[in-house]
Amino acid sequence: xxxxxxxxxxxxxxxxxxxxxxxxxxxxxxxxxxxxxxxxxxxxxxxxxxxxxxxxxxxxxxxxxxxxxxxxxxxxxxxxxxxxxxxxxxxxxxxxxxxxxxxxxxxxxxxxxxxxxxxxxxxxxxxxxxxxxxxxxxxxxxxxxxxxxxxxxxxxxxxxxxxxxxxxxxxxxxxxxxxxxxxxxxxxxxxxxxxxxxxxxxxxxxxxxxxxxxxxxxxxxxxxxxxxxxxxxxxxxxxxxxxxxxxxxxxxxxxxxxxxxxxxxxxxxxxxxxxxxxxxxxxxxxxxxxxxxxxxxxxxxxxxxxxxxxxxxxxxxxxxxxxxxxxxxxxxxxxxxxxxxxxxxxxxxxxxxxxxxxxxxxxxxxxxxxxxxxxxxxxxxxxxxxxxxxxxxxxxxxxxxxxxxxxxxxxxxxxxxxxxxxxxxxxxxxxxxxxxxxxxxxxxxxxxxxxxxxxxx
Amino acid sequence: xxxxxxxxxxxxxxxxxxxxxxxxxxxxxxxxxxxxxxxxxxxxxxxxxxxxxxxxxxxxxxxxxxxxxxxxxxxxxxxxxxxxxxxxxxxxxxxxxxxxxxxxxxxxxxxxxxxxxxxxxxxxxxxxxxxxxxxxxxxxxxxxxxxxxxxxxxxxxxxxxxxxxxxxxxxxxxxxxxxxxxxxxxxxxxxxxxxxxxxxxxxxxxxxxxxxxxxxxxxxxxxxxxxxxxxxxxxxxxxxxxxxxxxxxxxxxxxxxxxxxxxxxxxxxxxxxxxxxxxxxxxxxxxxxxxxxxxxxxxxxxxxxxxxxxxxxxxxxxxxxxxxxxxxxxxxxxxxxxxxxxxxxxxxxxxxxxxxxxxxxxxxxxxxxxxxxxxxxxxxxxxxxxxxxxxxxxxxxxxxxxxxxxxxxxxxxxxxxxxxxxxxxxxxxxxxxxxxxxxxxxxxxxxxxxxxxxxxx
Numbered sequence: 050x051x052x053x054x055x056x057x058x059x060x061x062x063x064x065x066x067x068x069x070x071x072x073x074x075x076x077x078x079x080x081x082x083x084x085x086x087x088x089x090x091x092x093x094x095x096x097x098x099x100x101x102x103x104x105x106x107x108x109x110x111x112x113x114x115x116x117x118x119x120x121x122x123x124x125x126x127x128x129x130x131x132x133x134x135x136x137x138x139x140x141x142x143x144x145x146x147x148x149x150x151x152x153x154x155x156x157x158x159x160x161x162x163x164x165x166x167x168x169x170x171x172x173x174x175x176x177x178x179x180x181x182x183x184x185x186x187x188x189x190x191x192x193x194x195x196x197x198x199x200x201x202x203x204x205x206x207x208x209x210x211x212x213x214x215x216x217x218x219x220x221x222x223x224x225x226x227x228x229x230x231x232x233x234x235x236x237x238x239x240x241x242x243x244x245x246x247x248x249x250x251x252x253x254x255x256x257x258x259x260x261x262x263x264x265x266x267x268x269x270x271x272x273x274x275x276x277x278x279x280x281x282x283x284x285x286x287x288x289x290x291x292x293x294x295x296x297x298x299x300x301x302x303x304x305x306x307x308x309x310x311x312x313x314x315x316x317x318x319x320x321x322x323x324x325x326x327x328x329x330x331x332x333x334x335x336x337x338x339x340x341x342x343x344x345x346x347x348x349x350x351x352x353x354x355x356x357x358x359x360x361x362x363x364x365x366x367x368x369x370x371x372x373x374x375x376x377x378x379x380x381x382x383x384x385x386x387x388x389x390x391x392x393x394x395x396x397x398x399x400x401x402x403x404x405x406x407x408x409x410x411x412x413x414x415x416x417x418x419x420x421x422x423x424x425x426x427x428x429x430x431x432x433x434x435x436x437x438x439x440x441x442x443x444x445x446x447x448x449x450x451x452x453x454x455x456x457x458x459x460x461x462x463x464x465x466x467x468x469x470x471x472x473x474x475x476x477x478x479x480x481x482x483x484x485x486x487x488x489x490x491x492x493x494x495x496x497x498x499x500x501x502x503x504x505x506x
Numbered sequence: 507x508x509x510x511x512x513x514x515x516x517x518x519x520x521x522x523x524x525x526x527x528x529x530x531x532x533x534x535x536x537x538x539x540x541x542x543x544x545x546x547x548x549x550x551x552x553x554x555x556x557x558x559x560x561x562x563x564x565x566x567x568x569x570x571x572x573x574x575x576x577x578x579x580x581x582x583x584x585x586x587x588x589x590x591x592x593x594x595x596x597x598x599x600x601x602x603x604x605x606x607x608x609x610x611x612x613x614x615x616x617x618x619x620x621x622x623x624x625x626x627x628x629x630x631x632x633x634x635x636x637x638x639x640x641x642x643x644x645x646x647x648x649x650x651x652x653x654x655x656x657x658x659x660x661x662x663x664x665x666x667x668x669x670x671x672x673x674x675x676x677x678x679x680x681x682x683x684x685x686x687x688x689x690x691x692x693x694x695x696x697x698x699x700x701x702x703x704x705x706x707x708x709x710x711x712x713x714x715x716x717x718x719x720x721x722x723x724x725x726x727x728x729x730x731x732x733x734x735x736x737x738x739x740x741x742x743x744x745x746x747x748x749x750x751x752x753x754x755x756x757x758x759x760x761x762x763x764x765x766x767x768x769x770x771x772x773x774x775x776x777x778x779x780x781x782x783x784x785x786x787x788x789x790x791x792x793x794x795x796x797x798x799x800x801x802x803x804x805x806x807x808x809x810x811x812x813x814x815x816x817x818x819x820x821x822x823x824x825x826x827x828x829x830x831x832x833x834x835x836x837x838x839x840x841x842x843x844x845x846x847x848x849x850x851x852x853x854x855x856x857x858x859x860x861x862x863x864x865x866x867x868x869x870x871x872x873x874x875x876x877x878x879x880x881x882x883x884x885x886x887x888x889x890x891x892x893x894x895x896x897x898x899x900x901x902x903x904x905x906x907x908x909x910x911x912x913x914x915x916x917x918x919x920x921x922x923x924x925x926x927x928x929x930x931x932x933x934x935x936x937x938x939x940x941x942x943x944x945x946x947x948x949x950x951x952x953x954x955x956x957x958x959x960x961x962x963x
Contacts, residue, residue: 376780
């Protein structure tokens with residue numbers, strides 16, 4: 050999280066009544082929520098109706114109300130000004146000067162970011178919680194080759210391309226490469242589900258590989274962000290962090306088999322209301338603290354906490370308690386990513402943007418080809434629709450956005466690179482459902498495509 | 507919300523790496539959650555086991571970890587120092603100096619308060635949502651006399667006593683009086699439910715009167731806080747604010763009859779996931795904004811939003827979506843109230859505290875007698891257990907704490923008066939279940955006490 054610049058607030062406080070400041074603060078905070086939720090919901094509903102992922106709507110909502118649009122939500126680090134209309138309305142309602150209002154706005158932004166961070170952690174926790182480790186084991190070998198190819202190819206091609214072809218410094222190049230490794234389970238699963246393809250062998254393999262991708266991607270992310278903060282690029286810290294991340298995830302996988310019964314026992318003893326929400330939030334925060342304390346990203350801890358509790362008997366109740374948090378606060382996270390995006394750097398009519406646009410096109414191409422190629426790494430003697438597997442791995446969705454958001458927070462990325470990654474995430478998330486529908490509708494149902502065929506477990 | 511004092515952060519940023527600062531910030535935020543949830547849950551579980559309200563546990567958890575206890579959570583406005591052990595642990599984990607850590611701690615506190623504020627709004631929304639307006643109408647006349655007496659007596663006696671006997675200035679005196687008007691529906695309902703007394707005529711009257719008390723109390727609160735910020739004490743603003751509050755609540759009650767179908771229609775059109783959570787949060791934030799914009803407290807808007815949606819067909823789904831928010835974030839709100847309480851001002855061995863203690867004893871006495879007397883205002887020709895009605899109105903619980911928290915935030919109260927109100931809230935909340943159990947278990951079941959008797963509707 051970026052720290053706000055210090056404000057001369059005592060001076061303002063002397064000039065403005067304390068009560069007016071409080072009124073203005075409340076109007077700002079509540080008003081931000083109103084703007085975010087109206088925009089996000091309107092565009093999410095639009096996306097659902099044209100059969101595209103809702104996450105695209107939330108992102109576009111952010112672009113619409115943010116620095117590339119109406120200037121209703123402007124992250125302070127972008128130096129953009131709040132819309133004059135909004136400033137005018139709020140300052141007249143609260144009876145404070147527009148200057149005081151701007152300062153209060155800047156000062157209250159960290160609170161909004163803190164709430165969005167809770168949404169991010171809740172989403173990663175939910176992703177871990179809904180990981181079907183047993184299904185992963187069932188499609189094991191095939192999913193592993195697909196996942197590894199789908200991580201290694203985009204990561205290697207993306208990083209090397211940026212570093213050697215476009216002279217991007219090593220750390221941002223690695224970070225952008227890492228952002229391309231993700232696969233959004235949610236988006237693929239919903240398209241497969243809609244087309245009754247989820248229970249096929251290909252469907253199960255893609256889901257299994259997507260879970261593995263999440264684990265690999267978050268480990269890479271944790272290592273990159275931790276390295277980026279620190280001491281330059283030497284082998285020692287890398288080995289140490291990769292080892293720490295590996296041990297951390299292994300411990301989480303191990304605990305999901307062994308600690309879940311203990312958690313269930315504790316939960317059964319709890320009698321005060323809200324026990325599922327509080328107990329799982331406590332596991333979540335403890336894992337975040339542990340991850341951060343050994344030098345990894347807290348986000349990895351949130352995901353690990355979900356993995357640990359995925360084997361709980363109470364997973365369903367936990368899921369129900371976490372979903373409203375995700376619906377409310379992860380939305381804020383995605384909208385905030387959109388608000389900070391300066392899309393003018395992608396304006397093709399400005400010659401200064403040409404290189405940025407070429408980088409964006411390069412990333413998008415690598416992101417598509419890398420995952421489609423992963424489909425051909427599928428090892429199977431049966432007739433397999435490898436294109437469907439590859440396309441299924443393609444959408445980066447929320448996972449790609451989480452990477453982007455963390456990179457922006459850590460100050461790793463230039464504006465053009467940020468916009469290029471955003472375009473890559475939007476492009477793959479947008480194209481995957483469309484291409485999958487085209488390919489699947491053109492397929493005649495072989496035995497593997499029977500929607501009712503059960504996967505051996 | 508209190509504004510944080512500005513910190514010389516750029517200087518610190520130059521001396522400390524940006525990544526270390528981020529790590530320290532994350533450890534602080536996550537660590538605060540861990541401390542709050544462990545303490546709150548442990549004490550809430552203890553309370554459940556000795557048959558006392560869990561809210562007392564959350565409050566005591568705050569006292570335990572706050573400025574009167576372990577100094578693990580110390581609101582910056584108390585000027586208290588963070589525990590040396592916590593500072594040492596965090597500063598060594600994040601590799602920053604203890605001074606930098608203290609500054610970061612102070613700087614991150616507003617985010618925690620923002621999250622607790624969301625919890626408060628969610629709780630008030632839930633209170634409104636669970637108000638059974640129909641039951642209120644059924645027991646109408648009787649509940650109204652009980653509610654009015656139970657509001658007027660403690661308010662008038664408390665305010666007049668503080669102002670005339672103890673020379674408390676008028677605004678704090680009115681505020682303390684207002685804090686005594688509340689009745690906690692939740693605590694009474696749970697004791698009545700446990701003793702199979704909820705469906706009796708007395709039980710229904712108390713619940714109906716408690717709903718009315720909430721409405722009256724929140725209106726008084728909104729007026730007092732708004733007045734306190736402003737222009738001293740003249741009749742004009744009072745009349746204007748009372749009228750605004752009255753119109754606002756009347757509009758909410760009217761909308762709960764008319765707008766709920768429109769809301770249901772909109773909700774039925776929504777197809778993106780999380781629709782109940784997002785749509786109701788949007789109504790909540792819009793009502794908060796409207797209340798604040800016409801000069802009332804945002805808290806009144808949250809309660810009104812709940813009232814409006816209480817008639818929705820989807821009230822059950824909304825309830826399920828809001829409960830986890832309350833379980834997590836309202837807990838933070840109650841714990842934070844406890845952390846800020848300096849109980850040393852109640853130490854009876856310090857002669858300087860004598861007056862404060864007498865005030866506390868006075869408030870507690872008025873708070874008990876005012877509500878018990880309200881039981882005798884019950885108008886009925888049937889044999890009625892008036893003592894049970896009075897005792898049922900007694901616990902101030904979460905509503906009293908919300909008043910206290912808002913008064914503290916608005917800077918209206920001196921430390922001794924804060925502590926006295928806290929003692930009043932704790933005392934009534936603690937005594938009511940105990941006394942009710944004693945009285946009800948000693949009662950032989952008359953026709954009115956038949957647990958299965960249905961209230962005419």
